[in-house]
Amino acid sequence: MCKKILFILLIGILISSCSVWKKTMQFLGVSKPHVENNNYSIREVDQIIRSAYTYVGVPYRTGGIDAKGMDCSGLLFRIYADQKRVIPRLSKDQAQFGLPVSIQEIQVGDWIFFATNKSNSINHSGIVSQIKSANEVYFIHASTSKGVREDNLYQKYWLGSFVKIIRPYKN
Structure with missing residues (x-):
């Protein structure tokens, strides 16, 4: 028995x-x-942000993805490629490549999207690089007039053009 x-x-x-x-x-x-955790680790986000900072000062170039010149979605594409990651190339596609996040839940490494110049659709993107306080959220992006730079989301222009934030998928 x-x-x-x-x-x-x-x-x-x-x-x-x-x-x-x-x-x-x-x-x-x-x-x-x-359920696997599909978020990037703190170390991975740090590497991505460090890569983004290396492009600050690069001039704007429509369709560009390298140090000769880049546009906003090209910047995101490039910094992820630097880490051997593949993401969509265009802002409108990048805006669908992650989970929506509220502005209160924003973290470094999140992607931020805008509809600039009174556009009805997303036409600009960046990556959150620093959060200093509730109204000091910095992002790196490729400005058409000043090239790759860092700006505060809470500047009147950017807040007025803000559309959404996503936490990108880890592929």
């Missing part, structure tokens, strides 16, 4: 490590599926 109980326990332990068993338990609602 004792051997049978031990045998049943051993079989139960072996089956519980089986993925079929785990999926059955999830289906029955007994356990939750494991």
